């Protein structure tokens with residue numbers, strides 16, 4: 161029987177490409193994000209779109225419950241929803257910093273908590289956490305983004321050891337720069353937060369550098385995710401892009 165996958169952040173970029181690629185390769189795919197209007201086209205690939213805000217407990221539990229009711233369980237969770245909050249550490253309001261961790265870390269881990277019991281029962285499960293090259297190295301003006309991805313790396317390592325005995329694999333994916341909505345959102349944050357402060361020159365240079373980058377398409381990461389899911393003995397992490 162087709163494995164059931166939940167891909168979060170399926171309204172754009174890596175998540176959308178992954179949902180489509182997995183559906184095209186025989187998986188039963190649910191795609192989740194806040195902007196349901198941006199997921200209507202997924203229905204053309206038999207992907208079921210679900211409204212999900214990973215910062216809201218009620219939204220998370222409703223999403224998981226819907227899939228459990230319709231499909232019985234979730235075999236593979238792709239924790240992809242995320243964004244890059246930018247700005248100098250000195251400038252970033254603490255509420256923005258907390259929100260970055262709410263989305264990129266707590267959202268992913270809450271979803272993980274909810275899918276694990278059935279995965280344990282079935283002695284099968286794959287938790288795919290989309291980290292980043294920014295979960296290994298850090299640059300100026302992205303401190304809270306790096307903090308979120310370093311946290312995902314650490315949580316993935318811990319979780320992997322905890323759940324391996326139950327037949328569940330935890331895999332980190334570390335994309336480099338990929339063409340998506342990510343850079344525009346991160347640049348908007350950076351300029352709003354540090355565009356007029358003592359850090360404005362680094363901000364302007366960073367914005368210019370990312371605007372000119374010729375980045376690979378998200379399908380590169382979608383393929384890496386499928387490869388990691390299907391590997392007999394998956395590596396702990398896969399880098400690409």
Ligand code: NDP
Pocket residue numbers: 168169170171172173174175192193194195196198212213214215240241242243244263290291292293294334335336337338339340341342343345
């Ligand atoms: P996009 O901005 O194109 O897509 C981000 C996705 O996350 C959207 O579908 C968005 O949906 C979703 N999302 C954001 N906030 C929430 C939320 N609160 N609840 C539910 N969904 C949310 O970026 P990418 O595709 O590039 O990013 C995907 C992942 O890859 C992220 O974790 C990112 O950090 C990581 N990554 C990206 C890289 C890149 O260069 N692009 C490099 C390394 C890692 P909606 O707004 O509709 O809710």
